[in-house]
Amino acid sequence: MATSFNQQFDQHGTWRRNFAHRLKWLTGWLQENELLDVAVEDRLRELESQMRTSKIMVAFVAEFSRGKSELINAIFFASYGRRIMPASAGRTTMCPTELGYDATVKPSLRLLPIETRLEPHALSYWRESPDRWTQFPIDVRNAESLAQTMQKVAEVDWVPLERARALGFWNDAAPEDNPTPDAQGRVEIPRWRHAVLNMPHPLLEQGLVILDTPGLNAIGAEPELTVSLIPQAHAVVFILGADTGVTRSDLSMWREHLISEGDGNDTRIVVLNKIDTLWDILNSPAEVERQIERQCAASAKVLDVSISQVLPVSAQKGLQAKIRRDGPLLQASRLPALESVLGEGLLGRREEVLRQAVHNGITALRNEAQRILTVRARDLSEQALELQGLRGKNVSVIRHMRTRIEGEQSEFENSNSRILALRSVQSKLLREVYAVLGSTALKADMGRLAASLKRPGIKLNLRKIYGETFDTLRGNLREVQATTAEIQAMLNATFRQLNAEHGFSLLAPAEPDLSGFVKQLSQIEESHLKYLGVGNMLKLAQPDFCDKLVRALASRLRVVNEAAMTEVERWSKGAGAQLDAQLKERRRNFGKRIEAVERIQNAAGGLEERLEEISTQEAALKQLGERLNELTTLLTSQDAAMTDGTRPALRVA
Template structure:
């Protein structure tokens, strides 16, 4: 992004700077993980499972997304707040923020390196078709594309105006599109003198641009008012609930209005388990800057308004902030530090960064600690196997001192026979994997698409039935109980697999001297919680107020598709974790089989060298001592590298630019 010439920069540790630091941390830790993986591979300590585990962590750090959703009724200053927080560097408004209705359709701002800078717009008429929004994303030719020049603020802002475009349609057409409700006339959109109803021209907008924050994984979701939110179930049951932060914007002068309260109760209050990521902003405090009032009186008024808002919405007081987005944007453009402080925008940016980025970084750190601990444990097991093999070989060779060639030949024959016996028995070792895979196939069936459709069949049928759906809540309860039952079945199968592996590994360890250890299966608890959150997000459509909307076949069909897509995403994530667990277990067995075969090869080679050359015994014993010392050094290096990664808040020292270069390479 190019900053407009002459625009002063205000030195404030706002959200942008915190996000920059978060991005630099991700790149540094990603580089450390890559260095660890390369070193382990070089030492032949990285099996396929551990390699995939590290690569997943690196990819997670590289492509991790942080979504901040801005939700408000029309004319609350939502787009202006987005401009102030994210786009002040352009020296002007980028998102349309004039009086009245501006953002008419849900708008996502993000970055995809595979696409040029562009604005993509999905026509509103696609609402008349049954496909869910996720499905339309896979059909790029159905979107209208506008190329963007990210270095030209005027062109950029002009292109963004398209999200404000409207159409004028008949009432029947507005009703079919989901914008006209005969039972709730107060929520209906404006009607012009000819009787035509004003509706958005576009159903959804996707903005792809290389803004510094977007490039680092920030996704900004700008939502329209109540009428548009309620007509797009995928927005409220999929997109908003998955945001790391939801910012709900009210007017400081009006407080919580009836339509504000409707949005909160129907679309945001159900996110009760994510209380730490919900913020309420009382915007436009500059309307309270009355020259006839003292600063103390103005402060008291804002404090009272924040307290009343928190009480009305049943929130903690520190989740409600008062600010002026317009004055904050103006202060940043002018470089006016005093006005910026007065706007209170920095308070919001700091809280947003601390809570959202802090929570996200903690989640990533936990994943890194767990992943590195598993990889280190696997590598240490292999090091232990190598140490034991060297120790046994040392004792074996020391026993040859003073022995004649006949004894040495007999020893070689014995080792070769042991190797042959081991190779023959390896088939029985691999039988463990066959039983393991049979149990895993049952898990895969439980988490597959057919299983989801079967468990939600009654609910899907009930939603698609014509007319009012008065008993639909029971169908929802039954459907989600079924899904939770699937997760619990998976947990039971995981326990069976883990128990089987423990028994088999103990037997193999005793019989072959392995050091196999069955890893704990991935926990399914968080997937149950994800299902609980999806169920809560649908509760908004089960109240009496939404019965008429739910009776519309096209709306119910969209709700079904959105539900299936979200559940499928949860189950696929669970399946991915189980597949990685399976691969790690199989790779551990493969690694120890491979190490044993290598050990036999080294023993036969050592005996051959002793047979071929006088003094070869002492030379080989010296080599083994050197190898033991080298293994000690490898173990120490592994300990150091893993400790650095597993420590919280990896230290600075690697330049972000260099980290980018290596990760790209």
């Protein structure tokens, strides 16, 4: 039987925890041996945090009545012995629902009132405003109580037509998409705009985030869901009905909201649910199998994906089989095959990304620590040569040597003007970087976009408007890249001078490559333009909708800019930390040289004793270098996180 998603995610969580533990232990060892500068310490801290807190989001997207919530129950919550997510016939999940875990927040279901749509704030703003959410405590040990609380995500209100129109649930220009009014002319709308379940479920505790989305109309009315949350998911599970195949609304949702990001859509998994509706006692198993294969092939062709990405499943039978421990029914439901794809593909890719991040961080750390050891070894060698020259010399020569060392020390301390000038210019250029990528500049760019979108009437030049905006944003990154190139040239020149004058071994860290962030902007632009299809043209004539769209876009762009600034800051800090480390070593060297001469002056036999100490220290440095290579190699090996040696690395699908 294939390893379930739960089992694979549990293994992935163990891998991450063990890796984080070893990173923390290595950090302590480096600190004990004074081999950790500020920049590398920050990088290690980030890596440890990433391993402990990294989230994996799986978004489940479907039109109403495709069995989406039932599939979530079957994969993640069967251990409760009942449904947790509401999964009755008809419309169930009425608002986007996130399931995750934050240990700093009490277990609860938080609900954001639908009325917040009338206020000019993105969802990211409301996340930081806990007083506007309605909160319900949950008891994770009581399945019945938990399921009853989760029913709240299906709550609706009946409101007058004008209220529905203001909230974005009624469009006079597209009557076919509007809900049916009741006898009093009222319209059914969701009671809540967004739901967040904070629950100490074993998978959620390990960093899994599940995003359960409502149907097409609800997705279209909440731009942030489309341009921010769904695109950032590590995998998107798109659910169809096996009995219907790809319907018109399914295809509209797929084309307008899911085929984006320029990633070849390999993170999209298409689930052909409810295959049990094709089970027919009047047909042989072979005939049923052929029907399922035909539906899979037809769906793959319409959606233009590989047939390997279309997986037939019966979520209902899979849930029943898990609860009843019915092995044959579980296999017939084909749920294990879907779980295997999710586990091996999603978790495998995620683990590979984390491994690469750790490899890069550890390599940088090893190089920097090895550079410090090299400087120390060179200083010890110079001290030994200096002291060996004192053999047989009188007190006057020894006194003269001390005077000479003190003079060198004074000259060294007085020659720091170049270093101060370097740091001053570097700070000035970095301020320019922050001005280009900071929130003020982005707000101005988004303000110009909003003004263009809010011009009266239908906009037929949206691609041009967006193209100009993203050209500006990409231009900002290229401007920053030019600034970093200028700083890099200055670092190289200054480091060469310092190496020549003081015998340092400074090497400017590699200049940050911002092309990846430029690519991210292009991917966001592509996904956004796909969202601005003909189906949304009438909505884009509404100023309120345009405001929501721009706020959602700004929220996502801010993440890209902040990540780029973090990369530049880390690079700058790396250069400064390397210089600080060698300045510290040089000052330590002066202190050791003066101390050695004092001992020789004050004690007979002090010279040979000091030379013997230097020899011992050289041997210890060699051992430190060997231990450094041993520990860092362990962390970057394929099975670095294993503590019991029983679990192989997850393979990448």
